[in-house]
Amino acid sequence: MERYLPVSKKRNSSSSLEKITGSANGNGTLYSEEDSNLEENDFSWGDYLEETGTRAVPHVSFRHVEISIRSNFQPGMKLEVANKNNPDTYWVATIITTCGQLLLLRYCGYGEDRRADFWCDVIIADLHPVGWCTQNNKVLRPPDAIKEKYSDWTDFLIRELTGSRTAPANLLEGVCIAIIHLL
Structure with a gap:
């Protein structure tokens, strides 16, 4: 199974994210060259979901937390x-x-x-x-x-x-x- 890590709310068409494979556990990880310059507050899930055309998992999927x-x-x-x-x-x-x-x-x-x-x-x-x-x-x-x-x-x-x-x-x-x- 591949694992992805979004890294920036500013997305260039192809260069802002790269898929890296071959990690010790076999999972892929997405990162950009700008990773070391990012602050925690630079990422916005709302922007990411909108930009990728995806939806968040509904809260009812986490009943134990609710x-x-x-x-x-x-x-x-x-x-x-x-x-x-x-x-x-x-x-x-x-x-x-x-x-x-x-x-x-x-x-x-x-x-x-x-x-x-x-x-x-x-x-x-x-x-x-x-x-x-x-x-x-x-x-x-x-x-x-x-x-x-x-x-x-x-x-x-x-x-x-x-x-x-x-x-x-x-x-x-x-x-x-x-x-x-x-x-």
Whole structure:
């Protein structure tokens, strides 16, 4: 399969793009001699599509992105997440930020310490609403790195969750439904 890289919104009839073959992976690449002089902002997809008489792929072709953008996950919401070092256990995490279908999470108990923040993909991660572990007889245990930080984790979680926003179950159920529709 050949791969093309558009390089300039100014197109000369034949000399602005050249097809180069024989790359290590066998894919062709388009580039111009002017490549080294181009800035990122010099390229316009709209101009490129118009000049080449092509159309953009419709947004519905990327349902996983559409779903995550509409998912309504918000920073500050709490979730129960599989414990990275012990996947048979779970712990409460806070959403720090969202980026498409990705969530940046921090396990509760780390406070403002960002060193243990981690990204997870909403589509494939083992995420659940707060209370899911209790309803499903799963173990809720803090990560090993902070296990000794508090003497009473139950008391800590009660304080941490009181007045907090938890991710509604329907957000997480919607993700599961979306996965089924994508398959």
